[in-house]
Amino acid sequence: MADSSHGPASFWTQADALLRKNLAFHKRNIRSNVQLVLFPLVLCMLLITIQTVVNIELSQPALRCGCICVDSNGDGKCEKKCGIEYSTVDQAWSCPVASPAQWPPLLQIPAPEYRAVQSEFIASMDLPKESCRKSSSCPATILLTGKNRTLGRNLGANMIPRSSSFNISDISHTMANNILGSDSKPQPTFLMEPAFFSNLSFYYLQRHCPTNSSFTVPFKFGSAVLKLECSCVQGLNLWRHSSSEINDEVYKGYRRGNPKRKINEIIAAYDFLDTDATRFNVSILYNSTYRNETGKYPISAIRMPRSVNMASNAYLQFLLGPGFKILFEFVKSMPKQESLLRLEISTRLGPLFFTWVILQLFPVILTSLVYEKEQRLRIMMKMHGLGDGPYWMISYSYFLLLSSVYMIVFVTFGSLIGLKFFTLNDYSVQLVLYFLYINLQIALAFLVSGLFSNVKTASVVGYIIVFGTGILGGFLFQFFLQASSFPRGWITAMELFPGFALYRGLYEFAQYCLNGYFTGTVGMRWKHLNDRDNGIKEVLIIIFVEWLVVLSVAFYLNKVISSGRSPTYTIRNFQKEPQPLLQKPSSERQGSIDFVQMEKSDVLQEKGKVVQLLQESSISLAIVCDNLKKIYPGRDGNTEKHAVRGLSLALPHGECFGVLGPNGAGKTSFINMMTGIIKPSSGTAFVEGFDIQTQMNSIYTSMGVCPQHDLLWETLTGREHLLFYGRLKNLKGAALNQAVEDSLKSVNLFYDGVADKQAGKYSGGMKRRLSVAISLIGDPKVALFPYLHKRIFLNIDSFVIY
Known part of the structure; x- marks a missing residue:
């Protein structure tokens, strides 16, 4: 054996020892580490495969922009021409549109089975009876209110024409001059009005419908001629005393019964407020549920322009007479490039997939930390003098290095295979987000590892967090992000959950990538952090602050608990070298006797010896136990278990002391208290003058422990x-x-x-x-x-x- 003059190891000596051990350990586990680092490649390949399959399908002739051979010069030579005018309805979606088509403005009219009628929830007796639904003859209702009832009712009467006139030879003027509508669902783009291609009904609105009110309207779209079945629907104006009354009526009757049915649906409601002969002021209440799940359809797509035109024309006719109106000829969409759907797959799936890729590191780090705890390798290292500082520094550095290599491989491979998510966004912005988050993720793993003592449980919980966060982010949190009505404060509160903060950052990258692709510009840049609707700056701040807080809390809890202190202990300045603690005799000895018995003379003599030693200025013996007790709480109705009952002993240097007894006598509990594995219920003990309650780190430097079970790394020699x-x-x-x-x-x-x-x-x-x-x-x-x-x-x- 070496002599004892070497003294305790310094911080850097301990760090060097742990680093060398970790290098040897991970060298023999290199296959697992390589598999982990290559995991992002699998998900990236899956994503690019999905994108490739989608692009192949979009490139099929049935979905590709239509082309025909045209002999434009009459010389018999065929010239290939492509465009929306040569396409079928299915092909038209993928065509580039430099000059979008003009579409007649339509009104959103409820389907016959959903139009407002009297019901047990609606007390209004001016609505038609429910029997009209059987014959599909229910009128379409418009609700009116305002300060001036007479004026409001006059304006409402002017909104719905008495009759309609159709000129088949001038179908464009006819559609613009009459109030046409549809009960089809709008689409997020207005390149083609879906009402002209749906199987649902097509209507024109007037006060009273004649007996024979249906006819076919031919409508030319490109090379196709569409025949639209058009039928009359009666418009019904009903006055209400206030907008709150309208709101209450619509709210009570809209989704009663089957939640999938729209029971009492109106066209719109108009509050003319303080409108008079010199002022036109109106609020239009429309059915916002015709928007998509994100609430981001443009107003034109939900057919609001015709509602505004109806109110404007009604006011003009009130001022100037029935012959005056604004002829609303058409609406049209913005121009677009070819194939809107080409990049949509990667930008939609990117945040979900990449959240899974990055979060995949969390259960790996967590199980590694819990493994050392479960196998008691951490306590074994502490018992041989490894301090908290070197352990945290080396372990944290290793996980940071592994995570950094993991992310570099991920971003590099994603860029090489051409994912626009990486190539369009500034790499430095991505680097900052990824670096901050992997640091937060490591700190979280250190903090959460204290909650688990079993690797399997930690692994299951870790992967539930990974997949649960991705799914909730993609199908819940993203919905809140896109809903303009959802309070921004709640978004910030949800981002305090680290997984949602990561998802928000990746979502912003995807949005800027999408915008950059279609506009021909770049994606996310540093200057974009100041954009009003951009959440990336907020996310970076939240992740950075949480990293510092979580890391500090995790280190504090680990330090005070492992040293025997309560988690509420106030952190003091780090001491260079703790000094042996002077201790007075335990006050518990006077009265806390758990059982009545006559103690033997040698036991009393030993206790007296301990009392005398503790009254001295220093403790010179190797081991001194002062009334040491360990009580396990009762379970399942059983009483408390007294494993160690007030043990007192003094063991000088150079002495061999044997602890004998049957199973359950408390031998292992005593040794576990001496080595810091468990804490005493009361009393204490001193090893080389240091208290096991508060100074275990100092005790470990002078103690050698052979545990009851072998605590070894299987892959180390x-x-x-x-x-x-x-x-x-x-x-x-x-x-x-x-x-x-x-x-x-x-x-x-x-x-x-x-x-x-x-x-x-x-x-x-x-x-x-x-x-x-x-x-x-x-x-x-x-x-x-x-x-x-x-x-x-x-x-x-x-x-x-x-």
Whole structure:
């Protein structure tokens, strides 16, 4: 054994020892690390495969912009021409549109089975009876209100024409001059009005419908001629006293009964407010449920322009007479490039897939930390002098390095295969988001690892968090982001959950990528952080602040709990070297007797000796236990279990002390308290003058422990174990190598190459001998053993055999 003059290992010596051990450990687990780093490639390939399949399908002739062969010069030569005018309805969606088509403005008219009628929820008796639905003859209702009832009713009467006139030879003028409508669902784009291509009814609105009110209207679209079945629908104006009355009526009757049915639906409601002969002021209430799930259809797509035109014409006719009106000829969409759907797949799936890719690291880090806790490798390292600072620095640095390589591979591969999500957005902005989040993710893993003691449980919970966050982000959080009516404050509150903050950042990248692709500009840049609707700046601040807070809380809880303090303990300045604690006799000894018995004279003598020692200015003995107790709480109706009942003893240097007793006598509980694995219920003990309640870190530097069960890394060799623990005992150079060889020889692991075999290949006896060698490396002043092998030669101050 080496002499005891080496002293405690410094911070950097401990860090060096842990780093060398980790390098050896991860070198033998290189396959798992490579598989982890390559995992993003799988998801990127899946995404690009989906994108490729979609693009192939969009390139099929049935969906590709239509083309025909045209002999424009009459010379018999065929010239290929493509465009929306040569396309079928299905092909038209993919065509580039430099000059969008003009469409007649339509009114959103409820389907016959949904038009407002009297019901048990609606007290208004001026609505038609429900029997009209059987014959599909229910009128379409418009509700009116305002300060001036007479004026309002006159304006309402002017909104619906008395009759309609149709000139088939001038169909465009006819559609603009009459109030036409449809009950079809609008679309997010207005390149083609869906009413002209749906199987639903097409209507014209007037006050009273004649007996024969249906006819066919031919409408030419490109090379196709569409025949539209047009029928009359009666418009019904009803007055209400206030807009709140309108709101209450619509609210009560709109979705009663089957939630999928729109029971009492109106065309629109008009509040003319303070409109008079000199002022035109109107609020239009429309059915917003015709928007899509994000609430972002343009107003033209939900057929609001015709409603505005109806109110404007009614006011003109009130002022100037029935012959005056604004002829609303057409609406049209913005121009578009070819194939809107080409990039939509990657931008929609990108935030979801990439959230899964980045969060995949969380359960990996978490299970690694919990594994060391479950196998008690962390406490084993602490018992041999590894401090919290070196452990955190090396472990955090390793996980940060692994995460950084993981993200670099991810972004590089995504860029190489051409994902616009990466190539259009500024790499520096992406780098900042990814770097901050992987740091937050590592800190969270350190914090959450304290909640688990089983790797399988931690793994299951970790992957539930991964997939749950992605699914909730894609199908719930994104909905709130896109809904303009959802309070922004609640969005910020949801982003406090780290997974949603990550999803928001990736969502913003996807949106800027999409906009940059269609406008021919770049994606996210630093200047965009100040955009009004951009949440990326807010996300970066939240992630950065949470990283600092979580890391501080995790380190604090780990430090105070492992040192025996309560989590509410106020952090003091780090002490350079804790001094032995002076202790007075325990006050509990006077009255807390759990059972009545006559103590033997030697027990009383030992307790008196302990009392006398604790009254001295310093404790010079190797081990002193003062009324040490361990009580386990009762479970399932059972009483408390007293494992250790007020143990007091004083063990001087150079003495061998054996703890004997049957199963359940408290031997293991006593040793676990001495090594810091469990905390005493009351009382305390001193090792080399340091209190086990508050100064375990100092105790570990002078203690050697052979645990009851072998705590070894399966992939490390016996020699690597001893080199690691020897460095923790501040052995260096030739002294370290000599100490390792002596330890291996003393436990008969030096010969036949056994020392360089992985510990996982050792037999049970060989593992036990290696554990004994580990406990003796570095010449500890106090050693604790579950048993002592007859072939082990000791040269230590004191030891306990149990």
